[in-house]
Amino acid sequence: MQDIFSIFQYSFFTNALIAGLLTSILAGIAGTYIVSRKIVFISGGITHASFGGIGLAYFLGLNPFLGAAVFAILSAVGIEWTTNKANIREDSAIAILWSLGMAIGIIFVFLTPGYAPNLMSFLFGNILTVSTTDILYMLVLCIIVCICIVVFYRPILYTAFDAEYAKTTHLNTTLIKYITAIFVALTIVFSIRIAGIILVLSLFTIPQATASIFTHDFKKMIFLSIGIGFIGISTGLIGSYYFNLPSGAIIIFTLILIWALIKAGEKIRNLINADNP
Structure with missing residues (x-):
């Protein structure tokens, strides 16, 4: 136990833990929003499209995360635009921008x-490479997102679950979708530090899948997802430190393990209740 507390004396670990908390909130x-809208793979599309920005930034000698943020926002807005205006299915738009971003990234990395x-x-x-500057940027984004979800909770809720009904209440669902897509894109870029491009999709789906075992209420799901996400990130972070394993992979493995244990517990409880009507 003393060894566990001793790692908190290192600034890189406390930075990682704070970043984990902020990432869990974001x-x-x-x-919860993308799961409710049933557009889970939009986060995968945005993530992989952002690789194009990373490659271009390396080629130009710029900050890779700045390039990733620009490409992530463009891809998020592009997915919404092509779906609404270009009469292209959402999954097709995601696949096109996903492939385009990866291709651009690989080309510019090769040309660097x-x-x-x-x-x-x-x-x-x-996650252990997160700096104080990164945390400040994440904190600013976290505050903005929290304020937006509190102030515009009902419009976002209506758009997520039933956009057609939301239109009948005179909500500008198109604008809401564009704004939320931008925030999702920025959240994904900051989450790349935690799990990387390949695994980041899991941060936006596994805690929500675990939370859905307990509730389908939008607000409760957000809070449960945040709690489950932070437990998974902090536990995985400690495990990666002590076993000297990649932090992103251990964090995702921990989140899946939490989901599996809770799901197994639910199955056992249902069997017991079935035997004892």
């Missing part, structure tokens, strides 16, 4: 002069 809100950049932290995540 992913809990954004993930000198040694090829190490992309492991972008592909698989490394």
Whole structure:
């Protein structure tokens, strides 16, 4: 127990833990929204499309996360636009932008002069490299997202569950979708630090899948997802530190383990209740 508390003396670990909490809040809100809208794979599409920005930023000598943020926002808005205006199915739009972003990223990484950049932290995540500046940016985004979800809770709720009904109440559902898509894109970019491009989709789906075992209420689902996400991230972070394993992979494995245990508990409870009517 003393060894566990001793790791909190390291600034990189406390930074990682704070980043984990902020990511849990952001992913809990954004993930619940995309799960409710049944557009889970939009986060995968945005994530992989952002790789194009990472490759371009490396080629131009800029901050890779700045490039990722620009491409993520463009892809999120592009998915909404092509779905609404270009008469293209949402899954097709996601696949097109997903592939385009990855192709652009690979091309510019290949064209970057000198040694090829190490992309492991972008592909698989490394929460232990989070800086104080990263945390400040995440905190600002977290505050903005929390304020928006509180102030515009009902419009977002109506748009997520039944956009057609929301239109009958004179809500500008198109504008709401564009704004929420931008926030989801930014949340995904910051979450790449935690789980990487390959695994980040899990942060937006596994806590929500676990929360849905207990409730389908939108608000309760957000809070449960945040709690489950932080438990998974903090436990996985400690495990990755002690076993010297990749933090992103261990965090996702921990979240899946939590889901599996709770799901198994639900099955056992249902069997017991069935035997004792």
